[in-house]
Amino acid sequence: MEVxxxxxxFDIDNAHRIDVARTHGAYRALDxxxxxAPAEVIxxxxxxxxxxxxxxxxxxxxxxxxxxxxxxxxxxxxxxxDESEPATFKDRYILVRDPHALIEGIIICCWxxxxxxxxxxxxxxxxxQVKILQAAIDEAYGAGYLGARVAGRDFRLDxxxxxxxGAYVCGEETALLESIEGKKGQPRSKPPFPAVVGLFGCxxxxxxxxxxxxxxxxxxxxxxxxxxxxxxxxxxxxxFGISGHVERPGMYxxxxxxxxxxxxxxVAGGVWKGRKLKGVIxxxxxxxxxxxxxxxxxxxxxxxxxxxxxxxxSGGIVVLDETVDMVRLVENLIAFYHHESCGQCTPCREGxxxxxxxxxxxxxxxxxxxxxxxxxxxxxNIEMKTVCVLSAACTMPVRSYLEKFRDEFxxxxxxxxxxxxxxxxx
Ligand SMILES: Cc1cc2nc3c(=O)[nH]c(=O)nc-3n(C[C@H](O)[C@H](O)[C@H](O)COP(=O)(O)O)c2cc1C
Ligand code: SF4
Numbered sequence: 001m002e003v004x005x006x007x008x009x010f011d012i013d014n015a016h017r018i019d020v021a022r023t024h025g026a027y028r029a030l031d032x033x034x035x036x037a038p039a040e041v042i043x044x045x046x047x048x049x050x051x052x053x054x055x056x057x058x059x060x061x062x063x064x065x066x067x068x069x070x071x072x073x074x075x076x077x078x079x080x081x082d083e084s085e086p087a088t089f090k091d092r093y094i095l096v097r098d099p100h101a102l103i104e105g106i107i108i109c110c111w112x113x114x115x116x117x118x119x120x121x122x123x124x125x126x127x128x129q130v131k132i133l134q135a136a137i138d139e140a141y142g143a144g145y146l147g148a149r150v151a152g153r154d155f156r157l158d159x160x161x162x163x164x165x166g167a168y169v170c171g172e173e174t175a176l177l178e179s180i181e182g183k184k185g186q187p188r189s190k191p192p193f194p195a196v197v198g199l200f201g202c203x204x205x206x207x208x209x210x211x212x213x214x215x216x217x218x219x220x221x222x223x224x225x226x227x228x229x230x231x232x233x234x235x236x237x238x239x240f241g242i243s244g245h246v247e248r249p250g251m252y253x254x255x256x257x258x259x260x261x262x263x264x265x266x267v268a269g270g271v272w273k274g275r276k277l278k279g280v281i282x283x284x285x286x287x288x289x290x291x292x293x294x295x296x297x298x299x300x301x302x303x304x305x306x307x308x309x310x311x312x313x314s315g316g317i318v319v320l321d322e323t324v325d326m327v328r329l330v331e332n333l334i335a336f337y338h339h340e341s342c343g344q345c346t347p348c349r350e351g352x353x354x355x356x357x358x359x360x361x362x363x364x365x366x367x368x369x370x371x372x373x374x375x376x377x378x379x380x381n382i383e384m385k386t387v388c389v390l391s392a393a394c395t396m397p398v399r400s401y402l403e404k405f406r407d408e409f410x411x412x413x414x415x416x417x418x419x420x421x422x423x424x425x426x
Contacts (some may be wrong), residue, residue, distance in 0.1 A: 283313020
């Protein structure tokens with residue numbers, strides 16, 4: 001089931017070093033790239049069907065096409081390497097095991113969009129990762145792949161690494177831009193969208209690390225070769241970080257469109273300790289949970305996830321076995337989003353705090369069935385009434401747990417305790 005496109009160099013010793021990476025194919029797309037006009041590159045990326053791997057799945061080539069022409073202003077690329085969503089750890093593999101794929105992808109993107117200054121925004125906690133990335137960038141400058149004449153062409157490109165300070169909200173694209181500008185990391189109201197008014201007021205493209213690292217394969221091998229993997233609308237491959245209660249957690253590159261349960265069984269070794277499956281978080285903590293029945297019919301692509309009323313998200317799959325207490329899980333989830341709220345919208349700043357208080361009341365055995373309904377009502381009142389979707393990233397999954405595992409919340413309200421024997425003993 002596994003394929004090796006993005007992960008082709010992951011298991012090669014020292015592939016983060018430019019000499020090793022080059023021996024195994026890094027920077028080979030550049031000759032082809034510079035023989036293409038920028039508009040041709042954008043068309044090739046559109047034809048590949050590549051969709052943004054940061055979570056929303058927006059078509060990458062189409063996004064580049066939104067840049068206004070001839071504004072007289074510089075165009076910027078901001079690579080989103082914030083990777084702070086719980087259960088998401090795919091970009092880290094690229095940064096550490098194949099940073100030259102990312103740098104080559106940056107060169108491709110910048111040639112296509114006419115950008116000479118790229119920023120990589122990396123999460124603050126990635127301290128060892130940032131050292132590897134910066135060393136790779138320094139090597140790329142030394143080898144002439146970055147700087148005044150990229151690969152000997154009349155094309156300047158500078159890449160600057162900007163470290164975050166540990167705020168999840170700075171992964172939201174406009175908060176990320178504010179943070180690079182040296183301001184407090186708070187999302188901006190949209191429109192205007194960053195493609196028109198982005199970094200320092202200039203047209204800006206923001207793309208995820210994996211989106212950018214997918215480009216060398218597409219340019220070197222052509223859009224059709226990329227489309228040979230995946231489904232008609234969910235093209236190519238994706239890095240899936242599988243964690244939780246499975247026998248073999250880890251990072252696996254798979255073509256899009258495979259049945260979720262087959263992947264869990266055949267790739268990740270199935271639910272651990274011979275236990276039963278209780279639920280699956282399909283794409284990071286912000287995605288609505290799937291029941292075992294839903295997990296049995298969903299495939300790993302954007303369309304099937306939407307048809308199952310959840311989201312593909314970041315490809316961070318979490319397997320929950322039968323011992324998980326869903327009310328405690330929800331407490332943990334809300335606590336994270338409440339803590340990470342930037343505070344500028346009242347429904348998010350206050351509402352997530354109220355939700356946390358209600359869940360904690362239930363956990364303390366002091367809640368009522370009316371509290372469960374109030375929790376649900378709060379989700380409806382908070383969602384989509386805020387500047388960014390951080391609040392919805394909390395309310396959407398919480399609503400799914402309330403709908404699909406209501407009996408567990410009621411057990412706390414009516415019985416004063418967890419329906420899970422393990423939790424009661426603990
Ligand atoms: C609260 C929040 C956090 C986000 N965190 C990330 C992140 O860590 N990495 C990322 O690539 N996108 C993240 N996104 C999505 C970005 O806003 C943006 O859609 C993405 O970087 C675009 O790149 P893509 O088109 O290549 O997917 C986040 C969005 C929100 C609302
Ligand atoms: S929804 Fe929350 S995180 Fe997003 S801008 Fe509003 S307060 Fe900030």
